[in-house]
Amino acid sequence: MCPSVPLPSPCPPGILFPYSSPQLWGRAALQPPVLLPTQRRTFSNNKILVELDTSSGVATMKFKSPPVNSLSLDFLTEFCISLEKLENDRACRALIITSAIPRIFSSGLDIMEMFGKSTEHYAEFWRAVQEMWLRLYGSSMVTVAAINGSSPAGGCLIALSCDYRIMVENPKYVIGLNEAQLGIVAPFWFKDTFVNTVGHRVAERSLQLGLLHPVTEAHQIGLVDEVVPEEKLQEKAAAVVAQWLALPDHARQLTKSMMRKAVLDHMLAHREEDIQNFVKFISKDSIQKSLSMYMEMLKKKKS
């Protein structure tokens, strides 16, 4: 966002004027130059808690929607509102996303939103999924996923949409795009986000088999960037953010935009078509049956 002060050179939208001093880089630099004690701003709804440290410009977002942080329409709406608030807040330059639910980062899209509902509902739900990805993948903030639990499908997409992924080392946690295991297909923009992270060959095998990778394997294939013990997660995420924030925002943001633009533009150009495809696909009897069997399987696993 351009600062409201007059600038000596043209300032492209979404990009800050390149100040010469590192202390002045970034949106937080636009605050009056008064030394303030650490200040925290908190906002919360019943799905998500956000805490913004205005002195460092770093926000931490915690998913807190029991039992498994599934991405329902309500959750996605709250998520998008929170992202928008932070994106528009000049005091915020970075976002760490993590979970307040033990053992689960996010269980992915809420299957109940894709089962036995009207075509209008499917369209509304899918638009919300798209919106979440557009906001996160296209964010100008530094985004770090601090993955403290399993993260299948849509949960993995959230992590993939960040700039950096740190996962807790735990042999029980898994992450991946397992849509094929549910008898559904990851849409092209899930696939593109995955390919941009792990490369074509790894993505092709992982997607076709619907693999959920254990943490060590996820690290080996580049799906996560680092693996740490649980107690080190927040400290590591803060250190990574500090490293990324040491660069001038405008250079980092332009580079990020250059790397992600093609995929974002492709989705925007096909957004309505993608919604129609989803509605048609998910409404099929055979797909509804697959989802029903999958939910049954989840319930049986418990008993």
Ligand SMILES: CC/C=C\C/C=C\C/C=C\C=C\CC(=O)SCCNC(=O)CCNC(=O)[C@H](O)C(C)(C)COP(=O)(O)OP(=O)(O)OC[C@H]1O[C@@H](n2cnc3c(N)ncnc32)[C@H](O)[C@@H]1OP(=O)(O)O
């Ligand atoms: C041609 C193409 C055109 C267009 C594109 C078309 C289609 C694309 C469509 C969709 C893409 C979807 C992406 C997704 O995200 S689908 C969701 C995938 N998620 C999963 O597979 C995760 C399933 N869940 C689990 O594996 C486990 O629950 C767990 C590892 C997350 C947690 O295990 P626990 O043992 O701790 O807990 P559970 O007892 O299993 O679960 C508790 C409770 O929660 C319910 N639940 C779990 N996950 C979901 C979910 N994703 N949605 C809704 N509900 C979920 C589970 O059933 C339990 O409920 P009950 O307590 O039994 O009521």
